[in-house]
Amino acid sequence: MKILTGNDLKSGAVVWWTGSEWSLHVNEAIDVGEEADAIAAREEASRRVNVPYTIEATQDADGVRPAHIKDRVRALGPTVRPDLTLKPADPDAGNWVI
């Protein structure tokens, strides 16, 4: 699947396109398919996110998983500071990245 990501203009936070808005959680990302460029152009013009771009990902029972490690780190947070990730209660959350 293809999912759309960017950084929130105000906070810089990593966000994912859900079909109607931007979410902090990669699991809420939808397959944008052939619409990627049009959505990215529209959203960039609305100045809510910085430079949205499309990445490859897979989806299974555990959720959406970006294909590249860099985007998995973006999706989770720094693996060396579990307390600052989106899963602060899970000290092993970094394993999902690798």
Place this chain on the structure above:
Amino acid sequence: MYKYDNYDQQMVDTRVAEFRDQAQRRLEGKLSEDQFKPLRLMNGLYLQLHAYMLRVAIPYGTLNGTQMHALADIADKYDRGYGHFTTRQNIQYNWIKLEEAGDLLADLAAVEMHAIQTSGNCIRNISSDHFAGAARDELVDPRPYAELMRQWSSFHPEFMYLPRKFKIAVIAAETDRAAMRLHDIGVQIVKNDAGDIGASFFVGGGMGRTPMIAPMIREFVPLDQLITYAEACLRVYNRYGRRDNKYKARIKILVHELGADEYTRQVEEEFAHMLDQGVEPPLAEIERLRPYFADPAFEDGPKTIDRSDPDFALWVDRNTHAHKHDSYVSAVISLKPVGGIPGDASAEQMHLMADLAKEYSFDELRVMHTQNVVLPHVKIADLHALWTRLEAAGLGAPNLDTIEDIIACPGLDYCSLANARSIPLAQKISERFAESGKTEELGQLKLKISGCINACGHHHAGHIGILGVDKKGVENYQLSLGGSEAEDVSLGKITGRGFDEAGVIDAVETVTDVYLGKREDGERFLDTYRRIGMAPFKEALYD
């Protein structure tokens, strides 16, 4: 240390107001990211993996307790309670909101700090010897010259859009503690045979994807021609640097392609042309700056310590440096606890370091390019009390220049340019060696890790260097041996094929075992490597 005059303060305050307006226009949608990006970068504001990142300049690594307290307050108020001290003697914050960046810059300006020229293709923060003004072996304090160059290079209209970024280091000792010859320009303050103070110029060094050691292009530049000569070096680069190719745009490529002799000839020609144009500030300017860096009021006191506590004695042996006054030392606060993140300090730790500077070091601190912090002037009589406070705060690791004192860039955990993570490797390697108890036995061993070819972790200059690369979407690590950023400068050589994370940690241990088996009396790892060469290490790693 240097104090802003009204002109300095007005420049910084004006820039804060200007940036507030630019950020507001971006937030209101009146500027696109393409329009805004060069403006924010001029103010040190990057967009990294997780958020905006702000890099704050700490000129030649020197700051006072009030400034360190302010940095701690910023960590609490605008970030997530910590900051990251960098290999350019700066500090970075990883979680900055664009909406708050203007307020943050105003808080910095209130303590005579800023983030100007910490990014972009301009002259960056001038770096220097972290023991400047304190070291027993220095000729003079290099900081007045570094400050002169800082003022010259700040907002220099001719050099705001260079072909690429430009880094300058200034030292004044034979021992190079600033990686001087791995800078675009390295300046060493020297004394000539006539007893006059001047500067040797080394131009065209750097790390990154094409590491090079800067050749000396002028052995002695008189002090009253220092800025003119630097300007001539920049002018030739600005004119002929490769603007057509980002990867060949640093001055090291120009010097290499022209050859040092031809580059020098062109600089000398430009220099001769400029000498009568009045570019040079009057010598009175350096004399005006010098009192800002005058010695504090040192007092005589005990010159030895009580060594009955072995932990304290080890810390003194490892983490202190000879001072020009024999009742004092410079004390290094390690930001490398076992298993910790190199260079990270919490707001609480920063507040403590600020308090300790006020209590024990004439209110002065220095940031090291090795991502530690120095209290430059500590009475030997106060060392035990200081160490006790540091120990209690987790800042007393006795590991300066050991294999646990690892330089690591933020890597793929934070940096949008990185290909692999650096910090987890540093954590695991320090844990491995702390657990094995080999650290002390290994002695001086500088290990440096970069998460990409840009080499912010100085891996080319590591006695042992590690470079993280992306191998078909998987982190892979190249090992190199034999680098040095000191006065015995050299570039490391790659051992062979790369390793995965667990493999490279094992490989580091294998390499150190070869060293322990082969070393002769008094040899550091680097000495043994230079004597026996790569072969025994390769054999142990790959056969």
